[in-house]
Amino acid sequence: MSALTPPTAWDIDAVRADFPILDQEVHPGKPLVFLDSAASSQKPVQVIEAMNHYYRHTHANVHRGVHVLSEAATELYEGARDKVQKFINAASRKEVIFTSNTTESMNLIVQTWGRVNLGPNDVVVLSVMEHHANLTSWHILQQEKGFRIRYVPVTPDFRLDMDAYQQILRDEPVKAVSIMHVSNVMGTINPMAEIVRLAHAVGAIAIGDGAQSVPHMPVDVQALDVDFYAFSGHKMCGPTGVGILYGKKALLEAMPPWMGGGDMIRRVTLEGSTFNDLPYKFEAGTPAIAEGIGMGAAVDYLSNLGMDRVHAYEREIADYLHDRLAEVPGLRLFNPDAPYRSSVATFTLDDIHAHDMAQILDSEGVAVRAGHHCAMPLHQHFNVPATSRASFYLYNSLTEVDKLVEALYIAKRRFSRK
Numbered sequence: 455m456s457a458l459t460p461p462t463a464w465d466i467d468a469v470r471a472d473f474p475i476l477d478q479e480v481h482p483g484k485p486l487v488f489l490d491s492a493a494s495s496q497k498p499v500q501v502i503e504a505m506n507h508y509y510r511h512t513h514a515n516v517h518r519g520v521h522v523l524s525e526a527a528t529e530l531y532e533g534a535r536d537k538v539q540k541f542i543n544a545a546s547r548k549e550v551i552f553t554s555n556t557t558e559s560m561n562l563i564v565q566t567w568g569r570v571n572l573g574p575n576d577v578v579v580l581s582v583m584e585h586h587a588n589l590t591s592w593h594i595l596q597q598e599k600g601f602r603i604r605y606v607p608v609t610p611d612f613r614l615d616m617d618a619y620q621q622i623l624r625d626e627p628v629k630a631v632s633i634m635h636v637s638n639v640m641g642t643i644n645p646m647a648e649i650v651r652l653a654h655a656v657g658a659i660a661i662g663d664g665a666q667s668v669p670h671m672p673v674d675v676q677a678l679d680v681d682f683y684a685f686s687g688h689k690m691c692g693p694t695g696v697g698i699l700y701g702k703k704a705l706l707e708a709m710p711p712w713m714g715g716g717d718m719i720r721r722v723t724l725e726g727s728t729f730n731d732l733p734y735k736f737e738a739g740t741p742a743i744a745e746g747i748g749m750g751a752a753v754d755y756l757s758n759l760g761m762d763r764v765h766a767y768e769r770e771i772a773d774y775l776h777d778r779l780a781e782v783p784g785l786r787l788f789n790p791d792a793p794y795r796s797s798v799a800t801f802t803l804d805d806i807h808a809h810d811m812a813q814i815l816d817s818e819g820v821a822v823r824a825g826h827h828c829a830m831p832l833h834q835h836f837n838v839p840a841t842s843r844a845s846f847y848l849y850n851s852l853t854e855v856d857k858l859v860e861a862l863y864i865a866k867r868r869f870s871r872k
């Protein structure tokens with residue numbers, strides 16, 4: 455590193471070289487500009503190779519056999535749990551439960567902790583900006599248990615209304631607060647530690663949806679003091695099919711199991727079953743072994759880059775992105791200002807429908823997501839049926855911001871001719 459290079463300099467070419475999928479044209483003369491990482495990120499060769507190597511050399515079921523391959527597979531799979539524990543600074547590996555994704559993690563909390571602890575006199579606090587994973591899972595149990603749900607509103611500057619949150623906590627017998635750390639639509643970074651502190655002050659538990667935070671910033675579950683925290687492997691350079699539920703040990707120990715099956719039991723007779731210790735109590739059946747190992751490789755990849763550096767680079771992208779977008783006439787943005795924003799731009803342009811917009815951008819090689827992004831209530835709050843979302847990640851370059859802006863002007867020109 456030369457004396458002139460700042461210590462946080464990001465070698466974007468070296469990072470992009472790790473992601474072979476990025477090096478392609480998606481239409482003749484149109485190189486891929488992948489801006490849909492909030493839906494699912496791309497995978498570096500290190501993750502692809504780890505899974506490939508496992509299937510070629512070490513595949514066998516875990517926790518079951520005494521033969522060489524089963525022991526090797528178990529070591530790799532359980533090693534991935536240790537990596538995740540360290541990555542989020544959980545106090546114990548028993549607190550790291552493998553699930554299939556954030557959605558399953560959320561449903562696990564609701565169907566175990568929620569089922570045991572919630573009744574008609576209780577209140578659960580969610581927010582208007584939540585993803586459906588953190589809405590419908592509660593709605594399903596609410597129909598059975600009859601508790602009430604209060605929703606923290608969103609401010610006109612696209613943030614969580616913390617005053618309204620505190621008012622709800624004063625007014626209601628709140629048992630649980632479940633809120634996203636980072637919004638998948640607006641990119642808003644919510645004050646998670648403060649949300650947790652205020653929930654605990656009234657005796658409520660606090661649950662964090664970390665699907666959009668863990669991939670992009672350092673997360674320390676002990677510093678947040680959060681009771682449960684959920685995230686997905688596929689948004690953080692890992693494979694699909696694997697996710698994590700972090701939970702404080704005392705809470706997890708007090709919760710009944712969710713799914714029954716192999717691995718989660720201690721003893722089974724025809725009269726009944728007793729259950730395994732944590733974390734296995736919540737992991738019934740053969741797990742997604744290769745995916746767990748792939749997630750471990752993704753954690754290694756991100757740790758080697760350094761999450762502080764990833765976050766700093768994404769802030770640089772966010773600043774440039776929002777500076778450039780501010781110059782596009784007719785663009786309506788649904789993102790907060792710095793320091794609350796992340797490397798996401800969600801927008802409508804003139805009266806172009808979001809799906810038409812995504813198609814035009816795609817014809818220019820620019821991949822974005824269009825629709826309600828599994829956050830229908832938030833779009834009802836905006837009073838728009840759909841938005842387009844460009845979500846950047848550690849492998850996107852500043853030049854790709856320019857490509858997005860160019861493509862937006864192309865869309866404007868095409869529609870103004872109609």
Ligand code: C6P
Binds near residue numbers: 588636665828
């Ligand atoms: N958001 C998006 O395009 P799963 O599908 O279980 O891995 O993640 C669900 C989920 C939960 N919470 C948040 C904040 C999320 O962003 C997501 C997934 C994707 O925004 C797919 S809908």
